[in-house]
Amino acid sequence: MIRKMDIHFTKMHGLGNDFIVLNNLHNEYQLSAKQIAALSHRQFGVGFDQLLLVEAATEPGIDFSYRIFNVDGREVEHCGNGARCFAKYVSDKGLFHEKSLVVKTANRVLTLKIDGDSVTVDMEAPEFVASKIPFIGDSNLKMHTRQLTVSGSPLEVEFCTLSMGNPHAVIRVEDLSKTAVKEIGEALGAHPDFPEGCNVGFMQLCDRDTIDLRVYERGAGETLACGTGACAAVVAGCLQGLLDATVTVKLHGGELSITWLGIDSPVLMTGPATTVFEGKIQI
Numbered sequence: 001m002i003r004k005m006d007i008h009f010t011k012m013h014g015l016g017n018d019f020i021v022l023n024n025l026h027n028e029y030q031l032s033a034k035q036i037a038a039l040s041h042r043q044f045g046v047g048f049d050q051l052l053l054v055e056a057a058t059e060p061g062i063d064f065s066y067r068i069f070n071v072d073g074r075e076v077e078h079c080g081n082g083a084r085c086f087a088k089y090v091s092d093k094g095l096f097h098e099k100s101l102v103v104k105t106a107n108r109v110l111t112l113k114i115d116g117d118s119v120t121v122d123m124e125a126p127e128f129v130a131s132k133i134p135f136i137g138d139s140n141l142k143m144h145t146r147q148l149t150v151s152g153s154p155l156e157v158e159f160c161t162l163s164m165g166n167p168h169a170v171i172r173v174e175d176l177s178k179t180a181v182k183e184i185g186e187a188l189g190a191h192p193d194f195p196e197g198c199n200v201g202f203m204q205l206c207d208r209d210t211i212d213l214r215v216y217e218r219g220a221g222e223t224l225a226c227g228t229g230a231c232a233a234v235v236a237g238c239l240q241g242l243l244d245a246t247v248t249v250k251l252h253g254g255e256l257s258i259t260w261l262g263i264d265s266p267v268l269m270t271g272p273a274t275t276v277f278e279g280k281i282q283i
Contacts, residue, residue, distance in 0.1 A: 005283055006033050006276075006281075006282055007022065007039065007282070007283065008022070008023070008027065008280050009118065009280070009281070009283050010089060010277075010279075011274060011279065013081075013244055013253075013273075013274040014080075014081030014082070014223035014225060014253075015251055015253030015254035015255075016050070016224030016225055016272070016275050017049055017050075017106065017223045017224055017226060018048050018049050018276070019050050019051065019079040019081075020039065020048045020052070020084055021053075021086065021089045021260060022051070022052070022054065023079065023093070023095075024053045024054060024067075025054060025055060026072065027055075029053070031051075031069075031138060032073065033072065033073020034063060034233065035073075035283050036069050036071065036072075036073040036075070037071060037072060037073055038283055039051065039151040040071035042123070042206075043241060045281070045283075046279065046281060048071070049071065049220050050076075050082055050220065051069040052066070052067070052069075052082050053068075053266075055066040055067060057104070061102065062102055062103065062104045062109065062152065063090075063102050063103060064076040064101065064103045065102040065104050066083065066105050067105070068082055068105065068106075069180075070219035071220060072219050076107075076218070077107045078105050078107070078108060078164060078166045079166075079274075080164070080226070080228045080230070080231060080269050081225055081226065081227040083103070083110055083121045083227065083251050083269060084119035084269075084273040085274075086103065086112070086178075087090055087112035087114050087276075088117070088119060088273040090144075091114050093197030094110075095276065099113060100113045101110070103139060107165055108165040111114065117272050117273060118271065119270070119272075120269065120270040121269045121271050122183055122266050122268060123269055124165070124251045124267070125263075125265060126162045126163065126164055126232070126235045126260075127162060127163040127269070128163075129165075130161075131197075133161060133167045134195050134196055135167065135198075136160070136192075136193040136194075136195070142158055142240065143158055143159065143160055144160070144161060145157065145158045145230060146188065146191055146193065148187040148191070149187065150180060150184055150187050151180070155187075157171055157188060158171070159174075159188070159234075160240070162232055162235060162236065164228040166199060166226065167194055167196060168199045169194070169199070169200050169201070170182070170201040170203055170236035171188075171197050171200065171201065171236075172203050172205070172236075172237075172240075172242075173202050173204055174204065174210055175221075176202055176204045179202050179214070181202055181220070181222055182216060184200065184216075185200040185216025194206060197218040199215055199216070199217050199218050199228065200216045200219060201215045201216075201226070201229045201236075202215070202216075203236065205237070205242060205243075206250075209243070209244045209246065210247065210250065210258065211234070211243070212251075213233050213249050214251070214252070215229035215230075223249065223253075224252045225251040225256070226272070227256065230249040230251065230256045230258055230269065231267040231269055234258040234260055235246045235260055236269070238262070245259055245262075246258070246262055254271070256270065256271040257268055257269070257270040257271065279280070
């Protein structure tokens with residue numbers, strides 16, 4: 001007989017990009033990919049875009065370890081909307097009493113500043129070196145082109161690529177409503193020149209301080225909002241001379257404020273984090 005486990009969770013979202021957050025400070029939960037997929041099911045589980053684990057820090061100067069899992073059970077490097085929810089969670093649960101905390105992801109150290117239901121995340125500086133994205137291409141080029149097959153037809157796309165702790169490709173489009181986000185996102189996200197896949201952003205310029213954005217996320221599909229995608233889009237727009245240093249990014253789920261002052265500067269992301277409900281489920 002298979003013994004089931006009680007999972008105590010908090011359902012949260014950042015602009016509709018939704019998560020369940022688990023307190024794993026005592027290593028209570030060691031979930032398999034199958035269990036994570038079951039929890040993520042929107043009819044038979046709780047339903048979420050990603051699962052976040054709050055874990056104990058493993059080195060000095062860090063307040064918590066922050067782990068992120070996609071619905072397929074794959075652990076990923078970063079999630080900006082999740083970082084804001086993480087900060088609100090540890091504050092609301094009384095796990096941390098300061099307004100600024102430092103957390104470590106799989107490959108980054110983030111500073112999170114809490115102001116009520118709004119959180120500002122220091123996302124660190126973007127990475128452009130191709131091998132560190134990772135991307136098979138020339139790091140010296142701002143823009144890249146690749147030939148894709150979309151709905152059975154050839155399509156050449158031009159994009160900027162960078163890492164915000166996870167790989168992104170950003171495509172500028174004239175009209176988001178007429179863009180095949182799913183089809184192009186799937187094709188470019190799975191292109192062999194992105195050995196670990198990538199998140200694909202579709203950016204429509206409104207003016208120099210406002211963009212509309214949709215993101216097809218690696219392992220999750222299109223979500224209502226993507227924090228790292230918003231950061232990547234603003235960086236890509238700034239590199240092309242299209243955007244000012246502070247930009248309002250309009251996503252399906254709401255708006256984020258993104259600031260980037262240029263090469264070697266950190267990207268600052270500010271936006272809301274919301275608790276939806278608490279619960280317990282057996283799995």
